[in-house]
Amino acid sequence: MTKTMMRNAWFMTKRDLKVNKWSFLWTFLGGMYFVLILGGLLHVEEDQWSIAPDLLIVIFPSVLGISFTKDYLNYIKNDTFTKRMALYRTMPIRIEEVVLARFLNIIICTIYNTLTLFTVLYFLTERMNGALTLIPYIGFTITLVGYSMIMSACYVYYELGYSGKRYLMTNFVMTILLLIVVIVAGVLNWSITQHLIQGQVQYGPLLPAVSILIGCLTWYAGYHITIRHLYRREFR
Template identity: 25%
Template sequence: MVNQAFWLVKKELKTNWTALLLTVLVVIFLGLFATIFLEQAARALFGQEVMYYNNPVLDILFVALLPSLSTIFMSGPYLSFQTIKDDPYTKRMAFIRTLPIPVKIVALSRTCLMLLILLLMSIAFFGAIVYKLPSDFYQFVSAKELIIFIFAWFGYSLALGGMNPFIEYGTSGKVLHLVPLFWIGLMMGLFVGFHSIVGYSIVEWSLLLISQYGWIVAVVSIIFGGIGSAFWHKLLTRRLAKRDYM
């Protein structure tokens, strides 16, 4: 069962290796960009001086964008509005469903592909951050706390990452392009509401939690990430079994 799922995963990666490489490069750039605001957040929270910076950008780079690390978002379907009409993911899944492969294996292959992409993109994103962070950063956030921070946000990505294969293969091309608009609106409302209630941005709050509770934050996040991933996999399996591809 697992061998069949990974056979499909290898076929998918072989077909999209150019888009995968381009996505990695974009993710590295985003990681380098995020470093600037993460370092400023550490200074603002734990430094002596009062510092003002654009903390909504930091939330956008982590809260809004990290779930996208589970998909090859620089591939054609994401970059072209023609996807709304052509619906390439549905056509691809319709072809796969004609093969003598059980739906459970097909769904497992989508989840395994998501996990592999998420792991690769997370290494690229957080690796760029660790590489670019100045040594002064560790005056405010220790290396241990940074590692906890990375695991905590990876857990968040894991919890929501399974949403992407569900949207790609369980819905239509129209939904694929409408969801980002809905997501942007939802995130903007979340950022404003959270800051007005808590007094910090979401990323700032996560740094404060880590400074107080340490590894507990990462463990809880990874647990919820595993639960979320299993939830989306089950939802995708049910959807693929019931979906009409005609």
């Protein structure tokens, strides 16, 4: 990765953020909807615990790096991402720069969503405040960010590498798989949220450190795998 690549990727990222300058507001409002629901669900008593908090805790962080833009609203109908990649291939823009710009965008969105939404969640959730003080809660949040990194690497691969319909189908399948995991955990009376909180208390900074490390390794692999796939892909 050269300075020129980084500079070009950053230019593309800034342009995308400028074009979609209102996306942060819509992303915040949409995220607040899930945060308010999750905050309410985490107030239930121990014997009333359901799979709903676990479902949100695995779905919500998985989209921390995604902003609500018109591209995501129209990608099925117009195959937006495929058309954009086809346009880039006709321009003096390297595929590496396109993929890098996408990851830079995800980094910015993840930081923004994490700082805003998880701050609100902390003050909304008395149950979590009782189990985690501020520092452990930050570790808990970072652990979820690592999980978000893993999921976002998959999203980038299918977003840039396949058609809008294939991307939609992949998102649907991933959501169903997560739902199955949560349901199985619920049947076994194994709360994902509670175990994450207990793990943070027990292992301290080790848990978020491992999560971020796995996330970084996933990004490194995802970056190179996506590039190789795009060089082989035909754009029509």
